[in-house]
Amino acid sequence: MKTPKELKYTETHEWVKLEDGFAFIGITDFAQDSLGEVVFIELPEEDDQISQGSEFATIESVKAASDLMSPISGVIVSVNDALEDSPELINEDPYENWIIKVELDDESELDGLLDSDAYEKLAKE
Amino acid sequence: MKKTVLHDQHVKLGAKMVEYAGYHMPVQYTSLKEEHMAVREDAGLFDVSHMGEIVVLGPQATDFLDVVFTNNIRALTANQVQYGFFLYENGGVVDDLLIYKINDEHYFLVVNAANKDKDFAWLEKQAKSFNVEVIDKSPYYSELALQGPKALTMLQAHTNDDLSAISFFTFDDVTLEGKTFMVSRTGYTGEDGFEIYGEHTDIKMLFKRLLLNHEALKPCGLGARDTLRFEVALPLYGHEITDTITPLEAGYKFAVYMDKPTFIGKDALVKQKEAGLTRRIVGLEILDKGIVREGASVYHGDEKIGFVTTGYLSPSLNKAVALAMIDKPHDKLSHEVLVQVRKRTLKAKVIKKKLYQKNKS
Structure with missing residues (x-):
C-alpha cells in the first residue's frame, strides 16, 4: 500500500495535495484496491461549490457504488475529464490521477486531516 | 462467523473476505472481471460450501x-x-x-x-x-463449482470415470484423485460445468489439486458468481425472486409444473395467471452514462413503474445493464424508461432479460 508522505488524508480514504494554492483531490491506493476495478465515475461539474465532508462524486466498481467525500471546502476549478472514458486510471495510479482541482475556501481545514502515518495506521486496522 | 473448510486456502490466495449468509467467504481473489472472464472463456473454481x-x-x-x-x-x-x-x-x-x-x-x-x-x-x-x-x-458436505468451457477437460484429468457420460442436469458418483464425490453437470453461470459434493477433507484436497494442475483455472469469488448468473438472467433469492415476487412474475414458469393436481402456492398462481400478470422481470440497457444498482426506481415520465433487482456494468458486454421488475405495459421490448440514480435520471431501454448470449460457433 502506497501512502505518499506529502499528502493529507481523510478517514473516508480520499487524499488531498496542496499545489500552487489549489487542492487536488483523489482516492487512496488502499481505496482503489478495496474497490477493485473502477468502471465508472460520476464526476461533478466545474464551478460546483463543495464543502468539507460532503459528497462530491460517486465511484463505481463492478461490485458497487461508493460516494467520495470532500476533504475540504471550496469551488471546483477543474475536473479530470480523462476519467470519464478511462476510469481504470484510478486503479493504475490513484495518486497521479486526481479527480478534482479545488480553489480552497480555508487552508486551515487541511490541519484537521490525517498525515500519512496516521492514515496508514487507520487503513491497516 | 462460520468458515468453510477452504477458508485458509482463500486467505492464502489473497482473497478479499466478506460475510455472506453467516459465512466468511471470498468475494474476489485478484480481479472480479478476470474471474468472470475466466469462467466465460476457460474455467473458474468456486467454493460454494455455504450452500x-x-x-x-x-x-x-x-x-x-x-x-x-x-x-x-x-x-x-x-x-x-x-x-x-x-x-x-x-x-x-x-x-x-x-x-x-x-x-x-x-x-x-x-x-x-x-x-x-x-x-x-x-x-x-x-x-x-x-x-x-x-x-x-449441511454440516457433512463441502461443495465446489467448476464452471466454464474447459471444465470437462480439466476435471477429466483427475478421474478414470467418463465424465462426458454425465449429461446436463444429471449426476453420478465419481472417483476423483481416489476419493468419491457426487458430481452433477450443473451450475449457475450460464456455462458448462460441474458441481461437486464431498466430505470436507476430500473437497480441500480436490480444490488444491485442481488449482495446482490447471494454470488456466482461476479461483473465483462470490462477486463473479453474481455477475455471471446475472448476465444469463438466473434469479438470485432476495433480488429477482422474493416472498413477494412469484415465479410467474420473475419469468421462471418453466420450473413450475401447473398441470399437476396440487402444490403449495398453486392456487395463488392460477389466480394470478387468470387475472393476467401486472408486472414482470425484464432486462434494461442503460443508454446514458452510468450504472444502475439494485433498488433504483424506474419511471415512465413521472409515474413510478418499477425497480431494479440487480444492476452491473456487465463484464462480458462491457455495458451497463440491469434486471428490473416493471409494470405492464412498460415491459415491452425497446420501450424507453427512466432510472433514478442518486440525483440523475438515466435513460434506459427494455431488452431481453438474458443479457448475455453465448456465441454459438
Whole structure:
C-alpha cells in the first residue's frame, strides 16, 4: 500500500495535495484496491461549490457504488475529464490521477486531516 | 462467523473476505472481471460450501416433494437433477433449489445458504402429514463449482470415470484423485460445468489439486458468481425472486409444473395467471452514462413503474445493464424508461432479460 508522505488524508480514504494554492483531490491506493476495478465515475461539474465532508462524486466498481467525500471546502476549478472514458486510471495510479482541482475556501481545514502515518495506521486496522 | 473448510486456502490466495449468509467467504481473489472472464472463456473454481444440503427420505418422499416443490418431480428418474421452487400459499417464493433424485424414497436438496434454516423449518412443518424424514446434512458436505468451457477437460484429468457420460442436469458418483464425490453437470453461470459434493477433507484436497494442475483455472469469488448468473438472467433469492415476487412474475414458469393436481402456492398462481400478470422481470440497457444498482426506481415520465433487482456494468458486454421488475405495459421490448440514480435520471431501454448470449460457433 502506497501512502505518499506529502499528502493529507481523510478517514473516508480520499487524499488531498496542496499545489500552487489549489487542492487536488483523489482516492487512496488502499481505496482503489478495496474497490477493485473502477468502471465508472460520476464526476461533478466545474464551478460546483463543495464543502468539507460532503459528497462530491460517486465511484463505481463492478461490485458497487461508493460516494467520495470532500476533504475540504471550496469551488471546483477543474475536473479530470480523462476519467470519464478511462476510469481504470484510478486503479493504475490513484495518486497521479486526481479527480478534482479545488480553489480552497480555508487552508486551515487541511490541519484537521490525517498525515500519512496516521492514515496508514487507520487503513491497516 | 462460520468458515468453510477452504477458508485458509482463500486467505492464502489473497482473497478479499466478506460475510455472506453467516459465512466468511471470498468475494474476489485478484480481479472480479478476470474471474468472470475466466469462467466465460476457460474455467473458474468456486467454493460454494455455504450452500445448504437437505435429504428427504421415506416411502412418501416423492409424494411429499410433489406437494412442496413446484416442478414435475414425478418425471425425474434416478440420477437426474431438477430446478424449482418452494412457495408460500400466496405464491411468493420460500426458496429456489435443486433436487437430486437418488431413488423414489431418497432425494438430495441443495438450497440457498441464507435460507437453509428457514427452508428446513418450513419443510419439517409440511412433512408432518407424510411418512418422510427431513434431515439437514449441511454440516457433512463441502461443495465446489467448476464452471466454464474447459471444465470437462480439466476435471477429466483427475478421474478414470467418463465424465462426458454425465449429461446436463444429471449426476453420478465419481472417483476423483481416489476419493468419491457426487458430481452433477450443473451450475449457475450460464456455462458448462460441474458441481461437486464431498466430505470436507476430500473437497480441500480436490480444490488444491485442481488449482495446482490447471494454470488456466482461476479461483473465483462470490462477486463473479453474481455477475455471471446475472448476465444469463438466473434469479438470485432476495433480488429477482422474493416472498413477494412469484415465479410467474420473475419469468421462471418453466420450473413450475401447473398441470399437476396440487402444490403449495398453486392456487395463488392460477389466480394470478387468470387475472393476467401486472408486472414482470425484464432486462434494461442503460443508454446514458452510468450504472444502475439494485433498488433504483424506474419511471415512465413521472409515474413510478418499477425497480431494479440487480444492476452491473456487465463484464462480458462491457455495458451497463440491469434486471428490473416493471409494470405492464412498460415491459415491452425497446420501450424507453427512466432510472433514478442518486440525483440523475438515466435513460434506459427494455431488452431481453438474458443479457448475455453465448456465441454459438
